[in-house]
Amino acid sequence: MKIAILSSIHWRTPPIKYGPWELIASRIAEGMVKLGHTVTLYATGDSETTARLKWVCPKPIMENSALEPKVYQYLHTASVFEDADQYDIIHNHYDAFPLCFSKLVKTPVVTTIHGFSSPQVIQIYKRYSNTYYVSISYADRKHAPDLNYIANIYHGIPVNEYPYNSKPDNYFCFIGRISPDKGVHNAIRLVKKLNINLKIAGLIGSENKDYFEKEIKPHLNSKIQYLGLINEEKKKSLLKNAYGFLHLNTYPEGFGLTLIEAMATGTPVIGMNLGSIPEVIENQKTGFVVSSLEEAEKAIKQLAKIKRENCRQRVEKYFSLERMIDEYEKVYLKILGKRRAH
Amino acid sequence: MKIAILSSIHWRTPPIKYGPWELIASRIAEGMVKLGHTVTLYATGDSETTARLKWVCPKPIMENSALEPKVYQYLHTASVFEDADQYDIIHNHYDAFPLCFSKLVKTPVVTTIHGFSSPQVIQIYKRYSNTYYVSISYADRKHAPDLNYIANIYHGIPVNEYPYNSKPDNYFCFIGRISPDKGVHNAIRLVKKLNINLKIAGLIGSENKDYFEKEIKPHLNSKIQYLGLINEEKKKSLLKNAYGFLHLNTYPEGFGLTLIEAMATGTPVIGMNLGSIPEVIENQKTGFVVSSLEEAEKAIKQLAKIKRENCRQRVEKYFSLERMIDEYEKVYLKILGKRRAH
Numbered sequence: 001m002k003i004a005i006l007s008s009i010h011w012r013t014p015p016i017k018y019g020p021w022e023l024i025a026s027r028i029a030e031g032m033v034k035l036g037h038t039v040t041l042y043a044t045g046d047s048e049t050t051a052r053l054k055w056v057c058p059k060p061i062m063e064n065s066a067l068e069p070k071v072y073q074y075l076h077t078a079s080v081f082e083d084a085d086q087y088d089i090i091h092n093h094y095d096a097f098p099l100c101f102s103k104l105v106k107t108p109v110v111t112t113i114h115g116f117s118s119p120q121v122i123q124i125y126k127r128y129s130n131t132y133y134v135s136i137s138y139a140d141r142k143h144a145p146d147l148n149y150i151a152n153i154y155h156g157i158p159v160n161e162y163p164y165n166s167k168p169d170n171y172f173c174f175i176g177r178i179s180p181d182k183g184v185h186n187a188i189r190l191v192k193k194l195n196i197n198l199k200i201a202g203l204i205g206s207e208n209k210d211y212f213e214k215e216i217k218p219h220l221n222s223k224i225q226y227l228g229l230i231n232e233e234k235k236k237s238l239l240k241n242a243y244g245f246l247h248l249n250t251y252p253e254g255f256g257l258t259l260i261e262a263m264a265t266g267t268p269v270i271g272m273n274l275g276s277i278p279e280v281i282e283n284q285k286t287g288f289v290v291s292s293l294e295e296a297e298k299a300i301k302q303l304a305k306i307k308r309e310n311c312r313q314r315v316e317k318y319f320s321l322e323r324m325i326d327e328y329e330k331v332y333l334k335i336l337g338k339r340r341a342h
Numbered sequence: 343m344k345i346a347i348l349s350s351i352h353w354r355t356p357p358i359k360y361g362p363w364e365l366i367a368s369r370i371a372e373g374m375v376k377l378g379h380t381v382t383l384y385a386t387g388d389s390e391t392t393a394r395l396k397w398v399c400p401k402p403i404m405e406n407s408a409l410e411p412k413v414y415q416y417l418h419t420a421s422v423f424e425d426a427d428q429y430d431i432i433h434n435h436y437d438a439f440p441l442c443f444s445k446l447v448k449t450p451v452v453t454t455i456h457g458f459s460s461p462q463v464i465q466i467y468k469r470y471s472n473t474y475y476v477s478i479s480y481a482d483r484k485h486a487p488d489l490n491y492i493a494n495i496y497h498g499i500p501v502n503e504y505p506y507n508s509k510p511d512n513y514f515c516f517i518g519r520i521s522p523d524k525g526v527h528n529a530i531r532l533v534k535k536l537n538i539n540l541k542i543a544g545l546i547g548s549e550n551k552d553y554f555e556k557e558i559k560p561h562l563n564s565k566i567q568y569l570g571l572i573n574e575e576k577k578k579s580l581l582k583n584a585y586g587f588l589h590l591n592t593y594p595e596g597f598g599l600t601l602i603e604a605m606a607t608g609t610p611v612i613g614m615n616l617g618s619i620p621e622v623i624e625n626q627k628t629g630f631v632v633s634s635l636e637e638a639e640k641a642i643k644q645l646a647k648i649k650r651e652n653c654r655q656r657v658e659k660y661f662s663l664e665r666m667i668d669e670y671e672k673v674y675l676k677i678l679g680k681r682r683a684h
Contacts, residue, residue, distance in 0.1 A: 078442035
């Protein structure tokens with residue numbers, strides 16, 4: 001198949017430190033190349049891929065304030081649709097807006113809905129039911145249950161690249177956007193009460209600088225540390241040595257990529273019962289799905305009951321890269337009405 | 343001809359109080375209907391037109407914060423291109439972004455560049471040289487001299503709807519956006535020094551609230567008045583009774599619609615020699631083109647030399663609605679390689 005992957009231009013594809021949409025777009029592009037497909041990746045000019053790279057925007061707009069976002073959003077999106085005749089399918093990872101071009105080309109378009117960026121984008125998804133949607137969890141469909149979903153495909157990770165560790169240190173960790181949605185303040189509240197160690201890492205977006213200053217920074221000390229935005233190697237090390245991962249989110253999670261990364265290294269997760277969390281964590285087996293801070297406190301005390309190998313096994317079974325690529329290829333073939341060639 | 347006019351959705355078309363892009367889009371739509379063309383206007387749902395109205399966005403986004411601008415910008419723009427097969431020509435008044443759809447349709451697109459909304463949109467205009475551009479003044483082309491301009495067409499007004507007045511009152515006026523670009527603070531500085539009356543009217547955008555509070559409001563008194571954002575009838579009355587119009591702009595003007603409205607009522611204009619001003623004002627005949635506040639002061643003292651009937655005549659000759667409609671029709675025909683049918 002000739003496949004166009006439209007990534008986001010917020011960050012490089014794959015991202016260097018942060019960028020979940022770009023990460024998944026990259027993994028799918030690389031995976032499809034490995035399956036023998038002819039893949040063109042539309043991403044920032046500094047992106048790296050074994051596919052053919054096409055770009056209009058030279059650098060990530062989040063790192064280059066000189067690049068006017070609206071100008072590059074339009075040019076980037078238009079560029080893939082202007083090439084539509086070259087492809088059997090266009091796979092969109094760049095929010096709902098590219099769908100507004102979809103009726104002007106004959107090539108079918110499938111969109112991975114990485115999250116609903118606002119309630120109003122739902123009307124774009126509804127209007128362009130000529131295209132196909134992939135949800136990243138069944139929970140995320142609740143925002144818009146009636147869309148033209150062709151599949152639910154959980155994100156996958158290259159499990160072998162995540163070192164498994166059966167003997168963790170004595171700290172908990174959280175990795176992700178430092179935001180009230182992710183409940184970093186909840187994790188801090190709990191570890192202070194229980195006098196345990198917490199290591200925090202992740203992006204502080206401009207919209208969350210205040211949150212960090214007021215809710216996080218005052219509590220930092222030798223036991224509660226913020227490590228900044230860390231690279232993949234440091235992330236893996238932080239995860240594998242953690243006794244548990246605390247994801248006490250206050251907003252429904254769309255998927256929760258770091259949760260499966262934690263579990264891949266053997267680290268169990270305590271997550272709030274919001275959004276996709278109960279689809280990712282197998283309750284009482286790879287961590288605990290809790291409904292309050294009181295339940296989270298009990299879960300911490302019971303965490304020794306979780307077998308770390310169960311965490312790893314769940315990721316190998318349900319959240320592997322190979323499984324994700326296989327499912328996306330099936331979706332492409334289903335849309336094109338074809339059978340698998342290999 | 344079957345003509346699609348893509349207006350802006352910032353304001354209603356035609357606007358009720360402010361909205362120069364929407365005003366010109368409306369005048370062209372109405373003018374083309376009068377010439378017998380089949381016209382479809384793409385604008386907000388509350389717009390009024392004798393053409394066929396098509397809309398996605400129910401109300402002006404500037405007046406309805408519940409409407410997410412990006413969602414409606416994309417949906418509104420896509421709607422005209424999705425109908426492209428129905429039209430001989432698409433006339434875009436909605437900035438550079440719609441051009442990103444232009445290569446996906448066969449219908450030719452002509453854009454009136456109402457101003458360059460940022461330096462970076464120029465690369466969109468450059469990239470879509472498959473389309474045609476109309477400048478609103480020769481001065482405005484200086485921002486991007488090498489574009490695919492097919493014509494320069496000055497804005498036109500229905501001159502007969504502007505009452506001519508040979509006996510003005512003893513005040514000066516300014517109408518326009520209350521912004522440092524428009525030099526409202528310069529006008530105030532000058533009238534205070536000369537102890538003359540000034541009446542100011544126009545929109546205070548959210549970006550200029552500080553400017554108004556600091557530079558304008560402290561100087562308001564019985565001699566220097568701010569009348570708010572006024573409707574068409576009040577505007578005409580304010581203009582026709584003014585002794586002169588003070589437009590001491592600090593930024594190059596793209597066209598200057600209120601200047602021709604002032605001149606239509608017989609009111610001469612003192613304007614800074616920036617952008618289109620010397621194309622609009624005939625120096626020493628319909629006002630003065632000045633290069634400093636000192637020159638502006640001299641101009642005020644010499645304003646009695648200007649014959650108000652000259653102002654009116656210049657507008658009748660160069661800035662009439664009929665002339666503008668005629669020139670746009672010629673552009674459409676030129677693009678389509680056709681001769682005029684009537």
